[in-house]
Amino acid sequence: MRVEVRFAGFGGQGIIKSGIITAAAACIYSGKNAVQTQSYGPESRGGACKSEVVISEEEIDFPKVTSPDVLIVMSQHAYNEYAEKVTPGGTIILDPDMIPHEKKLKNVKIFRVPATKIAEELGRKIIANIVMLGAFSAVTRIVDKESLKKSVKTNVPKGTEELNLTAFEKGYQYGEKLLKS
Amino acid sequence: MKTENNRTVLTGTHFMNGDIACAEGALAAGCKFFAGYPITPATEIAEHLSKRMPEVGGIYIQMEDEIGSIAAVIGASYTGLKAMTATSGPGFSLMQENIGLAVMTEAPCVIVDIMRGGPSTGQPTLPGQQDIMQAKWGSHGDYEIIALAPSSVQEMFDLTIEAFNLSETYRVPTMVLADEVVGHMWEKVVIPPAEKIRIVNRKKPNTSPEKYLPYMPDDDLVPPMACFGEGFSFHATGLTHDEHGYPKTSSSGVQQKLVKRLCEKIRKNADKIVKVREFMVDDAEVIVVAYGIVARAALSAVKEARKTGIKAGLLRPITIWPFPEKLIAKIAEQAKKIVVPEMNCGQLVREVERNVQGTSVVFLSKLGEDPHTPMEILEAIRRNC
Structure with missing residues (x-):
C-alpha cells in the first residue's frame, strides 16, 4: 500500500531533513520502498518549505505526494496552505505554538505537539523537527520506532546524536500520551 | 551523505x-x-x-x-x-x-x-x-x-x-x-x-609518435587520442583543422570532411548509442513518450489506464540526443495517438512529430512547481483512446 507523508514549515526548521530521515528509515532500516522529494524557495532559510515522502511495499512510480495521508506541519503559513489537502480520514500533527490559528477541519485526526517548546526545554530549538518525528512515529506507526531512531542517528550532525535521540524520545512519549487521552 | x-x-x-x-x-x-x-x-x-x-x-x-x-x-x-x-x-x-x-x-x-x-x-x-x-x-x-x-x-x-x-x-x-x-x-x-561496472577509456594511438595524426579517424570515425605529456604531437584548435590538427580555414574540402565526420561519428553510430525503456508498448494504441521525472508519472498513468482496459503504453527515451528516431517511427505505425508530456512549452515533442508520419501527436505542457501528476496524464490518455 502506498502511504504519503508531507512535512511542511519554513526553511531552517529541518523540514527537508525530517523527510530524508523518514524515507531512509523506511527504505534502509525497514526494507520498504521509499522516496523523498522536496520543494523550497530560493531564499532557503525562512521561506516556505515542504518535504514529501512516499512509502510503499511495491515499486514507487510517481515519487511526489498528491494526497497526503499524514501532514506534519510547523508553521502557520504551511498549515494554511496544506491543512485542507490531507486525505479524508488522514492525520495532522501540528505544533500549536507555531500555529495559533486553526481551521475547522472535518474527517481528520489532529495531534497537537508543542515540539518547539519541548525542544527549547532540551536547550536547542533546532531539534523541534526531531520531536515531531518522535510523535509521528508514536501516533501513526507508519515507520517503526527503532528504524526511525537508527535513521535519526545516522542523519544528524556528529556529536548531536544523543540530543536528537532524546528529542525523538520526548516526542514519542508525548505522542503516546496523546493517543491515550 | x-x-x-x-x-x-x-x-x-x-x-x-x-x-x-x-x-x-x-x-x-x-x-x-x-x-x-x-x-x-x-x-x-x-x-x-x-x-x-x-x-x-x-x-x-x-x-x-x-x-x-x-x-x-x-x-x-x-x-x-x-x-x-x-x-x-x-x-x-x-x-x-x-x-x-x-x-x-x-x-x-x-x-x-x-x-x-x-x-x-x-x-x-x-x-x-x-x-x-x-x-x-x-x-x-x-x-x-x-x-x-x-x-x-x-x-x-x-x-x-x-x-x-x-x-x-x-x-x-x-x-x-x-x-x-x-x-x-x-x-x-x-x-x-x-x-x-563497465568502464570505457578513450582509444590511444597505436602508431609511433612520428606517424601519429591526432585527427585521423579509424573506421568508426573516431580518432585515437594522444594526450598532452604522452610524447605525441597533439594539437587543439577551435579553427577548422586537418588530420594534423593544424588550422585550415579557407579550404571547403577540409571543412566538409571535418564537420561531416563530427556529425556522422554520432549519427552513424546512433543505433549503438540510443537506449529507450518500453512498457506495454507491443499492443498499445495510445503511447506516451516521456522522459525524466515526467516518465514516472506517465508509467503510473499507463498502469492505471491498463486497469480500465485502455491499451496504453510508455516509451521512455533514455537517450535524448541522438533522438531515437527509428523507434519513434516504429511505434507510430501501430499507435493511434501519441501523448507527449513535457515540463516545457514543447521541445522534444517536435522531434516526435518530425518522425511520425500521419499519427497524431498530443502535447501536454506543464510549467511551474510540480511535474505532471499521473492523473493529468491519465486524463490525456482517456481523451485520446
Whole structure:
C-alpha cells in the first residue's frame, strides 16, 4: 500500500531533513520502498518549505505526494496552505505554538505537539523537527520506532546524536500520551 | 551523505539524492577532475565532489564562473583525465561557446545540467525540462552531442557512468540532462562492486609518435587520442583543422570532411548509442513518450489506464540526443495517438512529430512547481483512446 507523508514549515526548521530521515528509515532500516522529494524557495532559510515522502511495499512510480495521508506541519503559513489537502480520514500533527490559528477541519485526526517548546526545554530549538518525528512515529506507526531512531542517528550532525535521540524520545512519549487521552 | 573513506566506488546499498548519486557515478566511472560553479539545483554535485575528489586523489576546482569551468574541464580532458562539470540552465547557457570547442577538438567530457525553470534565472529551486533543445543546438555551427535523461536516483548513478563511457568512446561532450526533482530526490541506490561496472577509456594511438595524426579517424570515425605529456604531437584548435590538427580555414574540402565526420561519428553510430525503456508498448494504441521525472508519472498513468482496459503504453527515451528516431517511427505505425508530456512549452515533442508520419501527436505542457501528476496524464490518455 502506498502511504504519503508531507512535512511542511519554513526553511531552517529541518523540514527537508525530517523527510530524508523518514524515507531512509523506511527504505534502509525497514526494507520498504521509499522516496523523498522536496520543494523550497530560493531564499532557503525562512521561506516556505515542504518535504514529501512516499512509502510503499511495491515499486514507487510517481515519487511526489498528491494526497497526503499524514501532514506534519510547523508553521502557520504551511498549515494554511496544506491543512485542507490531507486525505479524508488522514492525520495532522501540528505544533500549536507555531500555529495559533486553526481551521475547522472535518474527517481528520489532529495531534497537537508543542515540539518547539519541548525542544527549547532540551536547550536547542533546532531539534523541534526531531520531536515531531518522535510523535509521528508514536501516533501513526507508519515507520517503526527503532528504524526511525537508527535513521535519526545516522542523519544528524556528529556529536548531536544523543540530543536528537532524546528529542525523538520526548516526542514519542508525548505522542503516546496523546493517543491515550 | 557522509563519507569517511578513500574508496572510489562505494559498493553497497545507499540512500542518497540524485546529485550525490551523479557525483558518485562520476567517481565510479574514473572521473578525476571536476571544475564547476555552484548553482541550484546542481550545487550538491559540486559540494559532494569537493569532499570526495581529494579522498580519491582527484582534483576539484571551484572556478570563477561557468565559462571558466567548462574551459578547465576541456583542458583537463586534453591531458587525459576524465573530467566533468555540473550546472543548471543559467550556467549551461554560459558554457555553450566552449561546448562547441569541446566538440571541435573532440575532447571527451561530461556536462551535467540539472534543469530548473527558465528562461534566464527563472525558478532556481523548481524543475523544468526546458534545456532539451539547447543541449543539442546551444553552440553555433553544426554538430552532434550525446545527452541522457535519468528518471531515478539509481539512474543518476548509472547514466553518469554511461555518459563517461559514451564520451570516451566517441570523443564527444556528453550531457546528463536531469531535472530538479531527479537531482534533489532521495532514493535507494545500489552501487555494484567496482569490477562489475563497465568502464570505457578513450582509444590511444597505436602508431609511433612520428606517424601519429591526432585527427585521423579509424573506421568508426573516431580518432585515437594522444594526450598532452604522452610524447605525441597533439594539437587543439577551435579553427577548422586537418588530420594534423593544424588550422585550415579557407579550404571547403577540409571543412566538409571535418564537420561531416563530427556529425556522422554520432549519427552513424546512433543505433549503438540510443537506449529507450518500453512498457506495454507491443499492443498499445495510445503511447506516451516521456522522459525524466515526467516518465514516472506517465508509467503510473499507463498502469492505471491498463486497469480500465485502455491499451496504453510508455516509451521512455533514455537517450535524448541522438533522438531515437527509428523507434519513434516504429511505434507510430501501430499507435493511434501519441501523448507527449513535457515540463516545457514543447521541445522534444517536435522531434516526435518530425518522425511520425500521419499519427497524431498530443502535447501536454506543464510549467511551474510540480511535474505532471499521473492523473493529468491519465486524463490525456482517456481523451485520446
